[in-house]
Amino acid sequence: MESLLPYFSAFIVGLLGGVHCIGMCGGIVSALTFGLPETSRGSVTAQLPFQLAYNLGRLISYVIAGAIMGGLGVLLAGMLPMQMAQQALLMLAGLFMILLGFYLAGWWMVLNRVERLGGVLWRRLEPMSRQLMPVRSPTRAFAIGMLWGWVPCGLVYTMLINAVSSGGALQGAGLMFAFALGTLPNLLAIGLLAGAAARLARSQTARRVAGITVMLFGIYTLWSAIRLG
Numbered sequence: 001m002e003s004l005l006p007y008f009s010a011f012i013v014g015l016l017g018g019v020h021c022i023g024m025c026g027g028i029v030s031a032l033t034f035g036l037p038e039t040s041r042g043s044v045t046a047q048l049p050f051q052l053a054y055n056l057g058r059l060i061s062y063v064i065a066g067a068i069m070g071g072l073g074v075l076l077a078g079m080l081p082m083q084m085a086q087q088a089l090l091m092l093a094g095l096f097m098i099l100l101g102f103y104l105a106g107w108w109m110v111l112n113r114v115e116r117l118g119g120v121l122w123r124r125l126e127p128m129s130r131q132l133m134p135v136r137s138p139t140r141a142f143a144i145g146m147l148w149g150w151v152p153c154g155l156v157y158t159m160l161i162n163a164v165s166s167g168g169a170l171q172g173a174g175l176m177f178a179f180a181l182g183t184l185p186n187l188l189a190i191g192l193l194a195g196a197a198a199r200l201a202r203s204q205t206a207r208r209v210a211g212i213t214v215m216l217f218g219i220y221t222l223w224s225a226i227r228l229g
Contacts, residue, residue, distance in 0.1 A: 006166065007178040009217050010159060013097075014182020016210040017104060017155045051188055053138040057145020058187075059180040062156065063173045065149070066163040070172020073164035089165030090225035097218025100158040105211025106204070111154030125150055162221075 077085035102108035129147045132140050149156075159179045163172035 006162070006171075006175060010162065010175045010179040011182040013100070013155075013159065013214055013217065014179040015185070016213055017183060017186075049138045050135060050141045053141035054145040054148065055184055055187060057142040057147075058149040059145075059177065059184075061146050061149020062176040062180045065156075065160055066166075066176025066179075067169040067173040069160045069163040070166045070175070071169035073166065073172065074168050076164070086165075087225045087228045090221055090228070093162040093165040094218045094221030094223075094225060096158045096161040097221055098215050099218075100155065101211040101213075101215030101218060103154055103158075103211070104214055105208045107211065111158065116152070 073089055077089065079085070080088065099108070099110055103111040125147050129144055132144050132147075135141050135144065156179075159176060163175050166172045166175045
């Protein structure tokens, strides 16, 4: 059961991170929806294949990034004694989870600096997304979703740091898959419940509950690292 805890935690972080996703990605989702064929915009049923394609592309990007970071973690672990490497990576993951909690709660936005670093990559990818607009087919929506997965986001980058400590490329991919599944309900709902979603994003209580819960996961991860010592 404990071996499944990182994946469960990643799913919950994705779910609770919805208050951030609404603010961070709400504009992207709205722009993508506006870019759909006119015949599809007014119907939930007609939009669904496009929305699913967007999010499938995003999910696959997260899984690829998780596999890369998980593999990188194995390489880093090979440079240190096994127990020391596990402890160091778990402590790094726990620290970033705590920072993410502060970030979600709106108390300390230090992860904005991480997002600015990711902006260097996004400046190279963003022109490609413009070339795919307007979205005329689910296939094109899928391609845009693949690019969307690399949008600078402190929430995603924190989970990628956790993927480094996951134990391998497969585990890193699984961690990011669980995280992506957690974000899915919120991002699918943005287009359908835009007003309610916006109110949730502005709710200080929702942000603080999400932030504190994620911080507790980070503290538990740090405790797990200390127990290895």
